[in-house]
Amino acid sequence: MNLSFFDQFSSPSLLGIPLILISLTFPALLLPSPGNRWITNRLSTLQLWLINLITKQLMTPLNKKGHKWALILTSLMIFLLLINLLGLLPYTFTPTTQLSMNLALAFPLWLATLLTGLRNQPSATLGHLLPEGTPTPLIPALIMIETTSLLIRPLALGVRLTANLTAGHLLIQLISTATMALSSTMPVVSILTFLVLFLLTILEVAVAMIQAYVFVLLLSLYLQENI
């Protein structure tokens, strides 16, 4: 059987039941609903603090109409954050390494921001295609460039998330393979490689969180322009 390093990204299934379903719904188990006590347990307090922080951060730049998006943006952020972080545990499957899923998340949301803008304020939305103060000869070229930049946004959103996570997981697997292979022949080099692996894991934790944030932040930015 031809084994490659990309096998960790194939969607595993047992008796025809894909693991992706469990990987997608498992984060919900980690977020209990707080109940109606005044002081909740530590997990619920942490969760409430995090959600308040995220919502405030995302909703401050938006006007009143944009606050309707609070629920979907915050839940998207928590979803991506938990999925990315859970993917760093051994043997787990990260659904966000699949391009299909990220595009499925990015494309409809981006399209929603675009259509909101086109519907409510069409001239202002189209006006974004030409930044203020450009010299007149440049106008045709700039409009083409801005249109391409606009149309490529969902692709960029999806591919950015996929590429970052996939690359991180792949690097971890490669370096850990190197560490194991070197440990029998040259232990000192193996220890150095292990150090690299340790630092890389810390980076991966950070990347997991940052990528979720960037995804949602860019979406809220596209929303700001259009709402």
Added chain:
Amino acid sequence: LLKDTKLMDVKLGQLGTWLAMRDFTPQGILGAMRRGYDRYYNKYINVRKGGLGGISMVLAGYIVLSYMWSYSHVKHDRRRKYH
């Protein structure tokens, strides 16, 4: 009544009848899952000074589940010399 005894109090000989009397409808299964979740939640997480162990057990269970799910794929890697 046999129906109301808990699992730990059921004699071995009565195990078959006890199992047959359990509720295996979708509502029954969902109710059992909800009860299990509530038991775990109220014992380990919904306490005054819940610690790291509460979620760690859940995550460890998730790792074990993922290992079981991908075992058939991973078992080829064990005795391989070149990965």
